Amino acid sequence: MFSSRTNWNLAPNPLSEALARHRSSGRPLFDLTLSNPTDCGFEYNSAAMLESLANPASLEYTPDPQGLLSARSAVAGYYTARGDEAKPADIFITVSTSEAYSFAFRLLCDPGDELLVPAPSYPLLDFLADLHDVKLVRYPLLYDHGWQIDLHSLALAITPRTRAAVVIHPNNPTGHYCKPAEIARLNELCAPREIALIADEVFLDFPIAHTPTTHTQPCSFASNSAALTFTLSGLSKICGLPQIKAAWLVASGPAKLKQQAIARLEVIADSYLSPNSPVQLALPSLLARRGEFQAQVAARLRSNLGALDRMISTHKSVSRLALEGGWNAIVRVPAIRPDEALAVELLESKGVCVHPGHFYNFADDGYLVVSLLTPEPLFAEGIARLLSAF
Numbered sequence: 545m546f547s548s549r550t551n552w553n554l555a556p557n558p559l560s561e562a563l564a565r566h567r568s569s570g571r572p573l574f575d576l577t578l579s580n581p582t583d584c585g586f587e588y589n590s591a592a593m594l595e596s597l598a599n600p601a602s603l604e605y606t607p608d609p610q611g612l613l614s615a616r617s618a619v620a621g622y623y624t625a626r627g628d629e630a631k632p633a634d635i636f637i638t639v640s641t642s643e644a645y646s647f648a649f650r651l652l653c654d655p656g657d658e659l660l661v662p663a664p665s666y667p668l669l670d671f672l673a674d675l676h677d678v679k680l681v682r683y684p685l686l687y688d689h690g691w692q693i694d695l696h697s698l699a700l701a702i703t704p705r706t707r708a709a710v711v712i713h714p715n716n717p718t719g720h721y722c723k724p725a726e727i728a729r730l731n732e733l734c735a736p737r738e739i740a741l742i743a744d745e746v747f748l749d750f751p752i753a754h755t756p757t758t759h760t761q762p763c764s765f766a767s768n769s770a771a772l773t774f775t776l777s778g779l780s781k782i783c784g785l786p787q788i789k790a791a792w793l794v795a796s797g798p799a800k801l802k803q804q805a806i807a808r809l810e811v812i813a814d815s816y817l818s819p820n821s822p823v824q825l826a827l828p829s830l831l832a833r834r835g836e837f838q839a840q841v842a843a844r845l846r847s848n849l850g851a852l853d854r855m856i857s858t859h860k861s862v863s864r865l866a867l868e869g870g871w872n873a874i875v876r877v878p879a880i881r882p883d884e885a886l887a888v889e890l891l892e893s894k895g896v897c898v899h900p901g902h903f904y905n906f907a908d909d910g911y912l913v914v915s916l917l918t919p920e921p922l923f924a925e926g927i928a929r930l931l932s933a934f
């Protein structure tokens with residue numbers, strides 16, 4: 545009765561079963577996987593948010609497949625403020641980054657076509673690929689004093705069916721930003737083969753090491769011009785507003801290809817017209833307030849990372865991988881059993897919930913992912929308990 549693309553194994557995994565048991569036992573939970581920003585104790589200007597959603601202009605319907613010009617202009621302004629460039633005419637408003645991925649996959653891929661995706665990375669793409677009948681081919685990120693793209697393996701993974709290479713900039717959970725030399729090589733590999741780049745930049749504004757005096761701000765792919773490029777982002781991470789459902793896609797690249805892509809994307813977007821007017825009208829003022837959220841996140845990331853490093857420094861067998869950005873840290877522990885079994889054991893014996901590296905397609909055991917968004921006291925207690933297991 546059902547399509548084979550929905551033939552997923554829907555049984556709960558051992559960690560979610562253990563979590564359900566733990567919650568029903570009533571024992572305290574030290575959850576180091578919190579990633580919903582609206583649930584992490586940040587302050588939002590509720591009055592301003594609600595006011596922005598009550599614009600009388602939303603009583604009229606003025607559909608545009610690319611999204612309201614006022615919303616697209618605000619997104620263009622976001623890139624200008626970063627020192628990047630994106631024109632409103634090249635922007636599509638979507639309800640989520642996932643929907644923006646979906647538009648790009650629909651535009652580029654026939655069933656069975658291939659997309660190059662990084663490993664490790666966030667598992668969202670597996671389901672999106674199934675839903676669009678495309679095949680994910682993983683290219684490795686290598687860790688050696690910091691993460692880098694294994695460009696040699698990426699080149700070898702290209703086949704005549706490769707339609708796009710996905711880069712997550714910075715990647716979740718490794719926190720690796722693509723470096724200028726990597727971007728140049730990606731363009732070199734993709735442009736001549738008419739392979740597109742899809743750059744997921746939802747965590748772009750959260751560099752860990754950046755200070756105005758020591759580092760320049762990481763660049764966006766939004767003005768990448770050698771290969772046809774689709775840059776995705778949205779309010780869920782940039783402004784900490786996943787419930788608002790507002791995101792975007794920016795097309796860039798060789799002029800002729802870009803125009804053809806935009807014309808086809810217009811038909812895709814016009815078939816759904818999914819972004820609603822109140823949210824699009826509110827987007828300029830919500831996006832303008834991103835600094836208030838980002839400053840709180842930056843302080844939380846710094847504080848939790850400092851605490852993690854202090855606590856880990858007294859441990860011989862546990863370390864932290866180098867991190868450039870994003871909301872997670874990766875803790876390296878002795879690989880004495882599979883990561884998932886270890887995560888279940890930590891939950892049962894210490895009440896600490898962490899994501900096993902396995903969840904993000906790490907090639908080896910011995911990696912645990914902890915969310916730096918966790919409120920500070922909970923984070924410190926959770927890490928202390930985690931470390932007491934080794």
Ligand SMILES: Cc1ncc(COP(=O)(O)O)c(C=O)c1O
Pocket residue numbers: 639640641642643666668712715716744746777778779780781786791
């Ligand atoms: C790297 C990455 N891209 C995209 C998303 C999804 O973003 P959205 O809520 O805009 O669909 C997530 C969610 O965690 C993510 O980690």
